[in-house]
Amino acid sequence: MQPESFKKGDLFEKFVETELFKATVYVLVSRTNNYDQNKVRYAEDTLRPDFKFRCKKTEQEFYVEAKYRSRFKADKKIEVISYGQIERFKVFQKEENIPIFIAIGYGGVPDNPKNVSLIPLDQLSYLELYPTFLKRFNINKGLIASNTLNLQMKQTEEESEKPLENEPAKQETPAKETSITFFKNKKVLAASGIGMILLAFLLFNAYNTSIEETLKQKTTEYYSTLHSGNIDALENFINPRVDKWYSQSELTLEEIKEDTKRYIKKYPATSTAIQWDTFTVTPLNDSYSVTYNMIYKLLKENKGKDIIYHLKIHAVWDKDLKIKSLYEEKI
DSSP states (O other): OHHHHHHHHHHHHHHHIIIITTTTEEEEEEEOHHHHHHSSOOOOEEEOSSSSEETEEEEEEEEEEEEEESSSSSSEEEEEEHHHHHHHHHHHHHHHTTOOEEEEEEEEEEEEEEEEEEEEEEOOOOOOOOHHHHHTTTTSOOOOOGGGOOOOOOOHHHHSSOOOTTTTOOOOOOOOOOOHHHHHHHHHHHHHHHHHHHHHHHHHHHHHHHHHHHHHHHHHHHHHHHHHHGGGGGTTTOOOOEEEEHHHEEHOOOOHHHHHHHHHOOOOOEEEEHHHHEEEEEEOSSSSEEEEEEEEOOSTTTTOOOEEEEEEEEEOOOOOOOOEEEEEOOO
């Protein structure tokens, strides 16, 4: 027997297909299997978004994942997607170069929800959403105009190779021999100057890329150390004296170690998922300011509900790549 949640999901998917992306404007390229079909034999394509459409006007293909939620939770949020799913969709979007949209129906009934939001995957940074965020992407419950999706007109191979009709023919300009070496030298000097500027720019970018990758690695290792409970190893990541540590100021490494021991004893099971596309490094005089968004979970045992936090982390790493300031804000 099909679970009630899957029945609701099927009804909302039907609404998305027949009301939002009608056959008059969009071609249905593919659709993933439903619950009953996967019970017989699971299809690997089920891991992809529910629909792939092609706009008849632009010939551009795109994916749509349909999600229905009947109500908000007690904390005024709805959970719309899992971390594994959003990360998987990002890979699909990048590898296939096809945009993905999340269609969220909430309130009302699945085949006629009270509200519908259509969110581009690139705009979806959180697993749980507040009403204020959803309203930014609310759409009318009817056929979606293709121009609202900002789909690019697909260019055929013949069109890309076809020369512009009104493009003037290029005329060969006979070379003129001159003996004005002053202007030649001036051009050489200008070219050299541009080359030096370009070289400096490339070196600066290479340095920034290198330090960013190093700090990403250090950040990953720091959280792995925390999750492993290896308190003594924190000295590899934290300065002996820290200016700010969450809500506290002017702490020593030993005080932080003791504080961390108490925290792990109270919350032994946690998980962190850094959203690397938000990772930003800003060089300071003798250190680096680092910010990033993170999904932090307090994992509950015995089938209890995990507590999820969406955080923005602010850290300062010193020249020896040790943390000298760290605090968070909820987003």
